[in-house]
Amino acid sequence: MADPPPAPLLALRGIGKSFLGVRVLDGVDLDVAAGEVHAVVGENGAGKSTLMKIVSGGYAPDEGTVEFAGRPRAFHGPRDAQRAGVGIIHQEFNLLPERTVAENVYLGHEPVRRGLVDRREMLDRTRRLLASIGETALPADSRVGRLGVAQQQVVEIAKALALDARLLIMDEPTAALADQEVELLYGLVRRLQERGIGLLYVSHRLTEVFDLSSRITVLKDGRRVTTVNTAQTTADELVRHMVGRELSSYYPQRAGPDDRGPVRLTVRGGGNRKLRGVDLELRAGEVLGIGGLQGSGRSALARALFGVAPFTTGDVELDGEPVRLRSPRAAMRAGIAYVTEDRKGEGIVARQSVLDNALLASRAVFAARSGRAARTARVRELLDAVEVRAAGDDQEIRFLSGGNQQKVVLARWLALTPRILLFDEPTRGIDVGAKSAIHDLVRRLATDGAAVLMISSELPELLGMSDRIVVLRDGRIAGELPAGATEEEVVALAVGAVREAAA
């Protein structure tokens, strides 16, 4: 156990919270000292977001006390918490894209002179504020919509500081950032620390947690498992606390050379608005990893194969027969399934039941194929097989954790017994435990003879899962790598730092 600091900035004691009779938090204690980065880790559904909402005034706790700056507090809503000095930086920003940086930073409390907004003063203050956190390169009068994600994040932070935040909550701050931007965020976090600001840092990525935090609290099933000093723990130990399993057991065994079957899918010269000259072969029994930067055409490739935005040039062959994949229905009839990267936006129907979600595709496309009772029974079996955890199959899917939602989506596709599966970021936003369950499932599908194409931005996942890796850049294939390639090789191809391999 780590020692609590003598006079913490934030002290949570025995926090409990239930929703609809489900206990989400139970007796959680947590301290944050001024100038400390305190990381909170745990699987999805462990209670991290609920805890953060309690600290930032979004929810009132059912039990326990929140003490901030030495005084017991019961915040009445987020604004009240902000005024008291608690700022929160959400994964999704809350900025007005058509307004300038300064206007966003001082939104709602603009400096006023003679009843009018004092623009010059507002700009000056914003510049001073940005300079004080070392962000001199960010123009205070630039439109926020023109800034990159990393810079918008800085604006969010400045916004909180303009309200004299003493405690900042950062919820998965690097989720939307590119690798080089993460470095910049590190610098910013350290400068905030030097100003004496306490930081609560929620993240799935253990690397960051180790790089930045001084203490780590592990939550599991709404309870605090432990709080440790970062210097005295290891990633393995943390993962064990989170799921009770070693890090080394992460990825399932790859396919051997004999496991690969015949070529299922061939693309020759495939192109559309986002892709050019794509040549690709996908074999039964293999997991083909697709790497590349955001916007390199990875998702466009999956969407072309699934008929969402079909190829306009080139040929596609399925088991040696030419095929036209003009719509999702056509692709599904051809035995192709597609698990999208935007689970909330295009993967689930949030207010429908687990069962309705799992039955969606069977009902839509193969309604006449088998009797309703048989079909429902089969889908229930699949939900069992992928180990969905829910209160029942009539529970609305939105109440499930990301990992369980993804398993339901998977069951939806498995019900069609697809022969080709396209996975776009299958484990995005999913906790560690469910992640490895999904990895196992993906591999099992390949072993059972399906051809799997898997897109991933997470290099360890891409390297750990793939039997070969095709890297895309600017809508073209930049090169192919065998299993056992290194992160450096993938990145080099993705950014074009090496001569292109013959694709």
Place this chain on the structure above:
Amino acid sequence: MRVAERRPLPLRIRTDGIAPIVALLTVLLILIAFVQPDFLAPSSLMSFLGRSAPIILLAAGQYFVIVCGEFDLSVGSLVTAQVVVAARLIDSDPSRTWPVVVLLLAGGALVGLVNGLVTTVLRVPSFITTLGMFLILVGAVYLWSDGAPKGGLSEEFRRFGRRAIEDVPLLGRIPYALLVLVVVAAIAVVLTRSDFGRTLVAVGDNPRTAELSGVRVVRTKTIAFMLSGLAAAVAAILLGGYSGVSFQAGVGLEFGAITAVVLGGVALGGGRGSVVGAMLGALTLETLFALMNFAGVSGALRSTVQGVIILLAVAVSSLRSSSSR
């Protein structure tokens, strides 16, 4: 699926979210029992249900459209048009009754088809599509009938909306309209439990997901509009019999139906609600009007009351859904 084996019974009617409307209806009936105890006598209650059948049918039709995320404002003028057309075509000739009934149903489906295709293929928001259809039908029916309804309905045609099976033990009488309602309601419930019905709600919840799961969104929504048109045709047959031929036959029914559906717990914008709730919403609305009538409240307040109900019901449901997030 792990834990809690709580599987729904195979024949269960989806009852999600109808508890509030059942409670409200009960309260209104209790109030009526104080103000006008005679109302609850079996034969009077049966007549009331028969009178309410058209609006309940329209609510059921409107349910399909609203639950997939659209609106149908054309049903009121569609009812008027159907009644006027029926009178002119039948022209008091009993032998034409059944052909005209078939024609009305086809006409209702056709109007729904046009509404659906304009909304989905031409991407006109359904609010505008069906408002346009409303105006087109109003104008067309005036033009076609030269400004005054002509002809007349046959007694056979009027039977559905006006007559009842009399001297039934216990119940007193069973209006034909009630029988029609029971049949249509049963069909509606079966439809919502079918693949089509479940898919329709999914389309209203998230059309993107539905599309990427192979749902033909255009077709599904168009069928919903056709169901609403069919329901309007049946309602027109009952109303023509009950209240006779006039240009006022269907005035305001579209708002009545939408109010009823919202009152019954169906989310505007789609994705949530049951057809049973929608139909109970219509019954509750009619019960409220009956209560107002008994209590001596001016009938002129009807539309005001509907307006207030719509605003309140939507406010309550959005507050609830935002707090449970």
